Amino acid sequence: MQKSVSLHTLGCKLNYSETSTLSGEFNKKGFKIADYGEKSDIFVLNTCTVTDNADKECRQIIRSVLHKNPDTYVIITGCYAQLRPNEIASILGVDLVLGTNEKFKLFEYADNFEKKSFSCVFTSPINEVTDFDYAYSSDVDSRTRAFLKIQDGCDYNCSFCTIPLARGGSRSLAINKVIENAQKIIDNGYREIVLTGVNTGDYNYTINNGTVKKYKLIDVLYELDELDVKRIRISSIEPNLLTDEIIQLTKSSGKFCNHFHIPLQSGDMSVLKMMRRRYNTTQYSELIQKLIEEIPGIGIGVDVIVGFPGETDENFENTWKFLDELKVSYLHVFSYSERKDTFAVTLPGNVDITKRKKRSKILRELSLKKKAAFYSKNIGNTENVLFETVKNGSIFGFTGNYIKVKTEANKDYENKIIKVILTGNDSYNYCSGNIIN
Numbered sequence: 001m002q003k004s005v006s007l008h009t010l011g012c013k014l015n016y017s018e019t020s021t022l023s024g025e026f027n028k029k030g031f032k033i034a035d036y037g038e039k040s041d042i043f044v045l046n047t048c049t050v051t052d053n054a055d056k057e058c059r060q061i062i063r064s065v066l067h068k069n070p071d072t073y074v075i076i077t078g079c080y081a082q083l084r085p086n087e088i089a090s091i092l093g094v095d096l097v098l099g100t101n102e103k104f105k106l107f108e109y110a111d112n113f114e115k116k117s118f119s120c121v122f123t124s125p126i127n128e129v130t131d132f133d134y135a136y137s138s139d140v141d142s143r144t145r146a147f148l149k150i151q152d153g154c155d156y157n158c159s160f161c162t163i164p165l166a167r168g169g170s171r172s173l174a175i176n177k178v179i180e181n182a183q184k185i186i187d188n189g190y191r192e193i194v195l196t197g198v199n200t201g202d203y204n205y206t207i208n209n210g211t212v213k214k215y216k217l218i219d220v221l222y223e224l225d226e227l228d229v230k231r232i233r234i235s236s237i238e239p240n241l242l243t244d245e246i247i248q249l250t251k252s253s254g255k256f257c258n259h260f261h262i263p264l265q266s267g268d269m270s271v272l273k274m275m276r277r278r279y280n281t282t283q284y285s286e287l288i289q290k291l292i293e294e295i296p297g298i299g300i301g302v303d304v305i306v307g308f309p310g311e312t313d314e315n316f317e318n319t320w321k322f323l324d325e326l327k328v329s330y331l332h333v334f335s336y337s338e339r340k341d342t343f344a345v346t347l348p349g350n351v352d353i354t355k356r357k358k359r360s361k362i363l364r365e366l367s368l369k370k371k372a373a374f375y376s377k378n379i380g381n382t383e384n385v386l387f388e389t390v391k392n393g394s395i396f397g398f399t400g401n402y403i404k405v406k407t408e409a410n411k412d413y414e415n416k417i418i419k420v421i422l423t424g425n426d427s428y429n430y431c432s433g434n435i436i437n
């Protein structure tokens, strides 16, 4: 009898991309893919370590899945599984725990998905992971964008981050595989490729066949630019890796979106230093200024963490002022949360939770203000919008510079790039737009 599987993801785009690949593998092997929440024979949870209370979240999800179907075979993988496998194995109902290196070997470990009364754990030390488990995948709910993973792991050692511990050192997909996978995505009808990785800007691949040739991210971008793809977006890039060459290619090619997501983390010099980030606020603001001058209409998103150990009221005020003056379009705000085995957790100056929440709220409000201003500035502009699917009498899509646009539903617009004039702004959620015929 055909078995069914339901998969669920916590965390970042990379995790979504990988879950989607696993889903594709199940599909190829003849399993029926059930929606998350539907009854299924197998359940896979791809976890994240950045999530606060990862164990609590895991427990709740497993409980609710088993409540619907007590015989479901439960597999937990992802960053949390790599870092705390035994913690997960002790959760009642878990059958299989797979680390980072084992994630894509799931079928080898699953023992025919026969439920037992104990959990099996398979993980390997992350410093032994050198393989690149490449994944090309589709966005979870649309046929418009596909995430292409080109890099994994990270060699940086930001003091708050456990990702290098969970995913290992930086490694990159062979350039020929990147292009091959990009071509598959195009052949499957996707209009936009989103390049993903843990530290995508650190792409670094060497071919040595007598002569040594090194490929960096810019080389990947040049090759992708030759393909017949409508749009390419870089999901996130560290500021120190966003080079002049990348900026110039974005400006000239017409395929690369005029949108960058650039982690800042703090607008205070001393906090940045304690975070062990590889730039200072002056370099960051100069980069933003350069992007604005060079790339017309650019949309810029910024990650920021509040409540890092030792962040005083004055440090936070500096961050607020820095961000207030910065001409960016939105912020992604995170409250610092303690992670075992990081340097940050050993630092003095714990910021209490109420204060973290308050600071987070202040920056979220600033983000809304920035987004509203950015959307308003674009009213009257003509933009190419990649429309997704019709929902409740409307259709939504995104511009290259990442403005969400709403217009009247029309099935013909689905998965098409259409010229739209932006007519109004509901401030925080989307711009309305009229199709230009």
Ligand code: SF4
Residues within 6 Å of the ligand: 154, 155, 156, 157, 158, 161, 162, 163, 164, 198, 199, 238
């Ligand atoms: S760059 Fe820093 S924050 Fe990002 S994954 Fe690497 S160590 Fe973590």
